[in-house]
Amino acid sequence: QSRTVTGTVSDATSGEAMPGVNLVIKGTTNGTTTDANGAFAIVLKEEDNALVVSFIGYKTQEVAVLPAQTTLVVKLESDVTALQEVVVVGFGTQQKSHLTGAVASTNMDNFMKVPTGDALNALQGQVAGVSVSNATGAPGAAPVVQIRGLGTINGSSPLYVIDGIPSEPSYLNPAEIESISVLKDASAATIYGARGSNGVILITTKRGKSGKPQITINSFVGANDVNLNGVSAVSKAQKNAIMQNAYNNAGLTPPTWTMDNSKFADTRWADAYFKTGLEQKHDLSIAGGTDDVTYSFAGGYYSNNGTVVNTGLNRYNSRLNLEFKNLLHDHLKFNLGVSFVRKDLKNYSEALGQGNADFSPIMSLYTALPHKEIYDATSPNGYAGQDPLLGVVGAGNPIGSQMLQNNTNQDDYLQLNWGADLKVLSWLTYQFKLGVNSENTYNDTFLPAYNFGPGATVETPRTWQERARINSSIFNNLLNIKKEFNDHSIAVLLGQSSERYVMRSVGGSNLELPSSLVPALDAGIGTRNAYGGIVENRLLSFFGRATYSFANKYFIEGSVRKDGSTRFGPENRWGTFYAVSGGWAIHRESFFNIDFISELKPRFSYGVVGNQSIGDYKYQSLITLGSGDPDFPSAVNYPFGLSKPQTVATGASALGIGTPDIKWEQTTTSNIGLDLGLLENKLSFTIDYFQSKTEGMLVERRPPGSAGIQKAPTTNAGNLENKGLEVTATYRNEAGDFQYNISANVGTSKNKITKLGYEGQEFIDGYVEFNNYATTRTAVGTQVGEFYMKEVAGIFQTQQEVDAYKGKDGELLQPNAAPGDFKFVDINNDGVIDDKDKRSFGSGLPKASFGLTFNASWKNFDFTVMFNGTAGNKMYNAFKMEMYRLNASPDLLNSWTPTNASSDVPRLNYTDPNSNYTTASNYFLENASYVRLRNLQIGYTLPAPLAENIGLTRLRVFAGGYNLFTITNYMGFDPGLSNTGKFSRGVDKGFYPISRSFVAGITIGL
Amino acid sequence: CSDYLEVPNKGNLTNDSFWQTEQHVQQGLTAAYSALASWDGSKWTFFEEVFLGMVIRTDEISNNQSSGYAGKLASFTNTADESTASNNWLTRYAGIARANQVIQNTPNVPGLSDELKQAYIGEAKFLRALNYFYLVCSFEKIPKVTVFETDVDKLIPSQAAVGEIWALIESDLKEAETTVPQSHADVWTGRATRWSAKALLGKAYLFQEKWSEAVSKFKEVVEQGPYSLLPNYADNFNGVGENGVESVFEIQFSGDRNGGVDKRQPINWEITPAALDGWELFSASDWILEEMKTDLTTSDEYSDRVYESLFFDDPNSTIRRPTETDAIPYADVKGSLTFPQYFKKYNAWTDKQGDYVGTNVSLIRYADVLLMYAEALNENNNTADAIDAINTVRVRAHAEPLDNTFTKDALREQIRHHERPCELSMEYGIRWMDLYRWSKGSVAKESIKTTLSDHGKAFADNFVEGKHEISPIPASEISLNKNLVQNDKW
Structure with missing residues (x-):
């Protein structure tokens, strides 16, 4: 007697119904698959007592069926370590078990749990060897992403490819993402040739599956508070005390404004500058389809109104992916993706980068005198101007400047891609892809007139407005050959690609508006200025890849790509890149019989990839005509004549020199990897060791000033070596209702310059005050941007100590020093303390960065905790140095005096004759290793029957905290921030720290 | 392809x-x-x-x-x-x-x-x-x-x-x-002429103590060149006399802001007292005030160069706010000043757009040429002619002419520490270059440290x-x- 059993199969984690799941009656070959709603019906014979339920990427389950049972609910658990897992690679996919290169796929469950609007931010700590750090905590700020540390000093940013199209990741809504693969070594990245040397991040967006519409709503709301790590500003009384001591110790009369604590205001600038920010994200997705057409729509709204007043980010995303299958008698598939994003960003500009970059605006909160008022009802704009009684130090009003400015960006990003797969023969497919990205940026700056004193004055109401239209397009033709016979499996990819990028910009300004009420350009009564530019570049490429495997045990792969780029002169336009790799699945060998090892696969790869991240036209010798160079608009023009005002004549000069011989930078990487699975893959490891050599790094070689040019020529000026180790470990287990998994990853890297510029040339950088006091050096034998400075050997306690500190010829080493001053080490022992007495003190680049995620679920509760951090990196606390220099730090209340001789803060002296506070020294260099509780989340999913009762397929609520605490010895705001400058990483100028947030959210499936 | x-x-x-x-x-x-x-x-x-x-x-x-x-x-x-x-x-x-x-x-x-x-x-x-x-x-x-x-x-x-x-x-x-060329078309005024070259050449000789070459080059400029002194000393710094008869070479600035180009200079703000909205990056030293105060007219009043160089505690001393044109007497702001005296050269302007100004900044003006000529003459043992050259400069500012009792050494001292600083104070590096060359020269070598100490410069000890x-x-x-x-x- 047979009976019909009906039931559903759903994903154990998400609760979503699973179409297409195989159900086979145990011991037979009879079976069925679930329909679009995850439902099935199967006829069992009397003796049948179990079903085997399987689906790619999920653990196969054997489900017992009792003799009288007619309904069955199956929940399948995803199996990310499953050997049949498919990984996205360049121009295709590959079974994870067949991989020979270093390709990491991101655990999307963990990724999706990070409450952020920025996809790259969510990647932090998720993948071994991928370091994501915030340049600043400002809303909308792009994080600094490095794969395997610094492989070059020229742009270390990876290539981002979204659905096959090189794209800008900052527009992406994390909720749209289906998968993220990171191509780390040459064998994986060679297929991207000239742009692969910093690694490639491949992102695919969600597609629909056939079945009835699945509607999912995801929302979270968070409250953000800036975390200043306890760094405080001086009060008025503290400032007065410090200033009086500093002046008196220098034999000077203290300024009158320091003499009476009852006079003036006592403002806490930071209190008025920071606020609790509201962050929220709401996403709606609808996906489904038929056997012939599938669709996936995602719409999202993300907003972060910032922890600084008058700042904020709003982003609107929508994406539609359509797929038409079974065309031309099942020979043709066609897909279409379209995405539109609008991003509105307001009012925060950070002083990042290298060279003489200024301090962060936050610095001004700490250095502005507490004596100043913020508001002044009699001032036209409501904010207090310079107080004459405070003189030049009374200048500035950070709150007024922040509130009165109106600097908005509205950027639109339209992405369109069409693709078609034509099955020509059973083993031959032709694919074409057309991608078009259109980015329209609009910046509108309006400033009303204000006068807060020197450096904080806007003479007349003014506006600048700039638009740019960036069109980039890509056209790919691919041939895929796949052939399997006996134990042999061959796949060949042949491709051609042409890419084009055109940026046209136009801007206008008027520096004199008749009133703050009319910010339109047209309203201006001053000179009408217009400007704009055109930049174009192209890339033409041919590539191929062949993979061969035998018996699923032996894998080899080879790939090659030839790129032609307009960034180089006609002679050096073309570059060829290649890689070979292999792997051996030892665990599949018949002789291999170690039970607890379920996977053992060593891998090896070797290859050459390129880098062309330089600007356009660098090989040409350009003449700057008039105000044509946006970096130097006033550098070549000059007034002549008798009229008043004199007429400004147009000048022209070569402000740089062309370098016609420049060509690709090349990175050769060797990678040795091991995939190891233990205990039926409950515990798995992926281990990779790499070594790379980059030759002919494209470097903006700063010319000596005596060359008289202002723009650094780009040359193939350096070589660098980089090496490191990456380990990812995952452990998963369950005990009854309690299921948990832990995944940990760590990546190390260390670089070394082996050639740079002229023999003996050094790049010094990391200036900590405008153009003064360099803190880093890059030279042969050093790491990139290594901290290089004087060494402090304590504080002189007595005059005798000062007098006894002599060089080899008996000369006083520090004639200007007095007790309480730093004792600097005469490093080169030449009897003088000068610029040559500097040495290396490590780097701002971490020796290791790591992430640890723990997920657990018990019944309907789930719990996630994620830590990330870095080890072995230093930060130069330039913020503190500046606070000391300007007598603005409360630390100075504890400065050295004969009666406070144990203090490590040097003596106060207004003129600082020993230059304690204007010498870049290791005193201000701190260990910035940290461990941060990045994410903590507790969720509860309503049991399915209860959810169904209220008409839902799924309901999950969660609450948690983001960046709740950080363990570090670093004394500045945030050890997790990195300067974006290549040579000034770790130089902390008081950047906007990241926020601590409390988040609550909900997921609803309809 | x-x-x-x-x-x-x-x-x-x-x-x-x-x-x-x-x-x-x-x-x-x-x-x-x-x-x-x-x-x-x-x-x-x-x-x-x-x-x-x-x-x-x-x-x-x-x-x-x-x-x-x-x-x-x-x-x-x-x-x-x-x-x-x-x-x-x-x-x-x-x-x-x-x-x-x-x-x-x-x-x-x-x-x-x-x-x-x-x-x-x-x-x-x-x-x-x-x-x-x-x-x-x-x-x-x-x-x-x-x-x-x-x-x-x-x-x-x-x-x-x-x-x-x-x-x-x-x-x-x-x-x-x-x-x-000897001169340029009106629209090109401000470019160097052969006379600018001769004056600079004379200065180069002076710096190398090539006294006779310096004398003859300056003589050429003085006797054959197109230059004379502006009647009004102040017009050298307010734009009125720019590229005029006294101008040998100037850095050109302009209030014209076409094409997003900014060729203005900010001195009006930088040196003006904070009490008058300025930024007072520096002020005038006590020494220069005291030295200036000895620069008198025949009726024992302060000469034009005193009143037009400094803003100091005197009933006739005035200055302007950076963006306004009213002359403000010292007494009006005395109580709120941070420093006792300030420079006022370039404080007044006649070409301004926005906050900053188009007033040219002089590198070499004819008065400087005459004083350099005088110095070269004196070192070349022609003290009498040197005094004549100096007096031409003094008289323009209504300072009493020097009498002819000066010895060579006394006149050298007068030129170094009275005439040049009083006439050329705060102008484009002139004083520092002078101190530098006198410290490096072979004739009457003077230590900068000693001069600074004698003149009460703060931190001269360093x-x-x-x-x-x-x-x-x-x-x-x-x-x-x-x-x-x-x-x-x-």
């Missing part, structure tokens, strides 16, 4: 498509002039780095210790790491590189007469000499760059001997004084002889050019 990769550069001319017409030469020359107002074209680099770096160390100036600008320099605790020296270096070499482009490309420009070519080249050589003059007096051992090098591997010259630089300055100026007379080679420069050797003691 290859066509696909041919993308024209639509934004720039290249070195191959430039240098084809006379207009290109004029544009190249304009760019060389532009470097005078700083290498990056920024008014802040011009004043707060280059100008301030030249004046802040002198006995005329009292540094505002509350202002961060050039504080280490003012207290002689600066190091090679600081930006005043590097901005000075960058600014001069930018001018040299742009002049060199004119010098080497002009000969190949089609359709230009030899005479015109020579004139343009001579003018570029004047600019090159001027930049080398400031460089050699600031750093002494500097690379001699006479070619615009376009090979990136050849940008690391060694330092030349000081004498080689002076020889280049002399030869460039000797060429300029014969090839550059001055190390043999070190602080010049600037360190910027550390940034040494790191980029291994062939450079740091100056002694730095």
Whole structure:
């Protein structure tokens, strides 16, 4: 007697119904698959007592069926370590078990749990060897992403490819993402040739599956508070005390404004500058389809109104992916993706980068005198101007400047891609892809007139407005050959690609508006200025890849790509890149019989990839005509004549020199990897060791000033070596209702310059005050941007100590020093303390960065905790140095005096004759290793029957905290921030720290 | 395929498509002039780095210790790491590189007469000499760059001997004084003339103590040149007399802001008292006030140069707010002033757009030429004629003429520490250059440290002889050019 059993199969984690799941009656070959709603019906014979339920990427389950049972609910658990897992690679996919290169796929469950609007931010700590750090905590700020540390000093940013199209990741809504693969070594990245040397991040967006519409709503709301790590500003009384001591110790009369604590205001600038920010994200997705057409729509709204007043980010995303299958008698598939994003960003500009970059605006909160008022009802704009009684130090009003400015960006990003797969023969497919990205940026700056004193004055109401239209397009033709016979499996990819990028910009300004009420350009009564530019570049490429495997045990792969780029002169336009790799699945060998090892696969790869991240036209010798160079608009023009005002004549000069011989930078990487699975893959490891050599790094070689040019020529000026180790470990287990998994990853890297510029040339950088006091050096034998400075050997306690500190010829080493001053080490022992007495003190680049995620679920509760951090990196606390220099730090209340001789803060002296506070020294260099509780989340999913009762397929609520605490010895705001400058990483100028947030959210499936 | 990769550069001319017409030469020359107002074209680099770096160390100036600008320099605790020296270096070499482009490309420009070519080249050589003059007096051992090098591997010259630089300055100026026109069309006013070249050549001789050459060159300028003194001393600093009869060479500024270009200067704000909205980066020293106060008219009142140079506690002393035109008496603001006296040169203006001004800044004016002439005459043992030259300058400012009882030594002292500072106070590095040359010369050598101490300069004690007379080679420069050797003691 047979009976019909009906039931559903759903994903154990998400609760979503699973179409297409195989159900086979145990011991037979009879079976069925679930329909679009995850439902099935199967006829069992009397003796049948179990079903085997399987689906790619999920653990196969054997489900017992009792003799009288007619309904069955199956929940399948995803199996990310499953050997049949498919990984996205360049121009295709590959079974994870067949991989020979270093390709990491991101655990999307963990990724999706990070409450952020920025996809790259969510990647932090998720993948071994991928370091994501915030340049600043400002809303909308792009994080600094490095794969395997610094492989070059020229742009270390990876290539981002979204659905096959090189794209800008900052527009992406994390909720749209289906998968993220990171191509780390040459064998994986060679297929991207000239742009692969910093690694490639491949992102695919969600597609629909056939079945009835699945509607999912995801929302979270968070409250953000800036975390200043306890760094405080001086009060008025503290400032007065410090200033009086500093002046008196220098034999000077203290300024009158320091003499009476009852006079003036006592403002806490930071209190008025920071606020609790509201962050929220709401996403709606609808996906489904038929056997012939599938669709996936995602719409999202993300907003972060910032922890600084008058700042904020709003982003609107929508994406539609359509797929038409079974065309031309099942020979043709066609897909279409379209995405539109609008991003509105307001009012925060950070002083990042290298060279003489200024301090962060936050610095001004700490250095502005507490004596100043913020508001002044009699001032036209409501904010207090310079107080004459405070003189030049009374200048500035950070709150007024922040509130009165109106600097908005509205950027639109339209992405369109069409693709078609034509099955020509059973083993031959032709694919074409057309991608078009259109980015329209609009910046509108309006400033009303204000006068807060020197450096904080806007003479007349003014506006600048700039638009740019960036069109980039890509056209790919691919041939895929796949052939399997006996134990042999061959796949060949042949491709051609042409890419084009055109940026046209136009801007206008008027520096004199008749009133703050009319910010339109047209309203201006001053000179009408217009400007704009055109930049174009192209890339033409041919590539191929062949993979061969035998018996699923032996894998080899080879790939090659030839790129032609307009960034180089006609002679050096073309570059060829290649890689070979292999792997051996030892665990599949018949002789291999170690039970607890379920996977053992060593891998090896070797290859050459390129880098062309330089600007356009660098090989040409350009003449700057008039105000044509946006970096130097006033550098070549000059007034002549008798009229008043004199007429400004147009000048022209070569402000740089062309370098016609420049060509690709090349990175050769060797990678040795091991995939190891233990205990039926409950515990798995992926281990990779790499070594790379980059030759002919494209470097903006700063010319000596005596060359008289202002723009650094780009040359193939350096070589660098980089090496490191990456380990990812995952452990998963369950005990009854309690299921948990832990995944940990760590990546190390260390670089070394082996050639740079002229023999003996050094790049010094990391200036900590405008153009003064360099803190880093890059030279042969050093790491990139290594901290290089004087060494402090304590504080002189007595005059005798000062007098006894002599060089080899008996000369006083520090004639200007007095007790309480730093004792600097005469490093080169030449009897003088000068610029040559500097040495290396490590780097701002971490020796290791790591992430640890723990997920657990018990019944309907789930719990996630994620830590990330870095080890072995230093930060130069330039913020503190500046606070000391300007007598603005409360630390100075504890400065050295004969009666406070144990203090490590040097003596106060207004003129600082020993230059304690204007010498870049290791005193201000701190260990910035940290461990941060990045994410903590507790969720509860309503049991399915209860959810169904209220008409839902799924309901999950969660609450948690983001960046709740950080363990570090670093004394500045945030050890997790990195300067974006290549040579000034770790130089902390008081950047906007990241926020601590409390988040609550909900997921609803309809 | 290859066509696909041919993308024209639509934004720039290249070195191959430039240098084809006379207009290109004029544009190249304009760019060389532009470097005078700083290498990056920024008014802040011009004043707060280059100008301030030249004046802040002198006995005329009292540094505002509350202002961060050039504080280490003012207290002689600066190091090679600081930006005043590097901005000075960058600014001069930018001018040299742009002049060199004119010098080497002009000969190949089609359709230009030899005479015109020579004139343009001579003018570029004047600019090159001027930049080398400031460089050699600031750093002494500097690379001699006479070619615009376009090979990136050849940008690391060694330092030349000081004498080689002076020889280049002399030869460039000797060429300029014969090839550059006597004057320019009205629209080009402000460019160097052969008379500018002669005056600078005289100054170069003076700095090398070539007294007789200096006398004859200055004599040529005085007797044959087009110059005279403006009737009104103040008109040298308020724009009224700019590019006028007293102007030998000026840095041109303008309130014109067409095309987003800003060629204004901010001195009106920088030096004015905070009580009048200014930024008072420095003030006038007690010594210069006391010295000025001895500059009297025949009726024992203060001369014009006292009232037009300083804002001080006197019923007749006035100054303006940076953006306004009313003269404000000292008594009105006395109670709220941070410092007892201020400079007021360049405080008044006649060409202003927005907050900043288009007033030219004088490098050499005819009064300076007369005083240099006097100094050369005196050192050449012609004290009587020297007194005449000095009196021409004094009389214009209504100061009582000197009598002829001065000995050579006494007149030298009078020139060094009264006439030059009283006439030329705070002007573009003149005082510091003077102190420098008197400390380096063989005639009546004077230690800067002693002068500063005698004149009550704060932090004179920190001055190390043999070190602080010049600037360190910027550390940034040494790191980029291994062939450079740091100056002694730095």
